[in-house]
């Protein structure tokens with residue numbers, strides 16, 4: 299069997315009478331005709347259902363959506379309306395969240411190198427927590443307090459627990475050798491607690507850890523919970539934040555725990571370890587990844603007999619840098635025949651001017667693939683749009699939310715004029 303495993307598609311997909319796949323009741327061909335390609339198509343109900351699953355597992359206000367995974371105003375609002383708080387990791391993410399009408403009091407600010415300006419923006423706006431990452435950041439918060447910037451923020455200290463998650467080195471963050479947080483092993487974590495407790499410029503309310511991203515093994519989370527519980531229980535603080543990191547299946551054969559299972563593992567571990575704090579988490583990928591697919595148009599097919607076939611689409615590393623950055627795998631299929639066998643193995647590439655511009659190193663596709671076909675890549679809803687670029691001055695794709703037969707544009711395609719919007723040029 300080489301047909302696509304339909305479990306990689308979002309929840310609300312179905313083949314229409316014309317054989318074309320529909321997302322949220324919207325034919326992919328119609329969405330592509332209206333908004334062009336490439337286009338990110340989100341199954342809005344799938345997004346909502348993952349938010350609801352997370353809130354059911356952990357409780358209202360105990361799930362903090364990691365906006366870095368995918369953020370636009372519609373997404374910020376959707377997550378907030380579904381009972382989640384928002385984790386922002388920059389002044390820009392905070393700005394977008396607040397522009398969607400999400401109150402600062404529902405946002406928590408992250409970052410290993412927050413600027414004084416970002417801290418001022420967040421503190422003055424009244425964010426729920428500043429997750430403090432370093433002693434230098436403590437100095438900056440002290441200086442703002444001395445300068446009369448208030449209110450005094452509630453802070454959570456980011457602890458580096460020394461737990462290595464089984465994931466790609468670039469997205470593993472909990473090990474001792476990390477730019478993030480206060481290390482538990484060398485006593486920095488204790489020193490940070492001491493400093494925060496004595497400080498008049500911050501209220502210490504809890505501790506935090508995040509061991510890494512796209513983690514498939516529940517045991518890694520249980521281990522982190524255990525290490526954090528050892529540290530946190532004697533402190534007796536109201537908040538314990540255990541980060542995000544739950545993996546998702548991108549390709550055939552991958553199996554990740556569900557959000558519900560993740561919740562059970564973490565909450566059971568915390569209970570048996572005697573944690574009395576409110577436990578919250580910060581999922582990003584597990585909320586957004588499987589909710590979307592990217593739809594491209596096939597432009598050039600180059601067959602080099604005895605070598606390989608290259609299939610080029612009208613996007614590439616600018617809308618999905620993950621294959622190039624992390625060697626991440628993705629499936630691909632033709633929405634006009636989602637269940638067809640895929641017996642052609644080809645290198646799926648974009649339109650950027652470099653050979654590294656690969657979307658799938660060994661994509662499986664139907665043999666009748668032709669120039670002009672729509673080609674879809676599932677599970678692109680997290681860290682695709684958000685990590686996109688304008689390389690080669692390619693305009694960023696639009697984002698469309700589909701639900702109940704309605705396709706709603708939430709981010710329009712960039713125009714050539716947008717490419718000049720920040721370009722300051724004085725002729726002569």
Ligand code: LLP
Pocket residue numbers: 364366367385408469508510511512541542543544580581582583584620624680681685
């Ligand atoms: N909390 C903190 C403090 C984080 O640093 C992250 C992700 C999350 C929560 C959300 O993690 P998630 O549930 O999405 O795994 N660009 C990479 C992922 C980088 C993740 C960075 N931090 C990728 O495309 O795989």
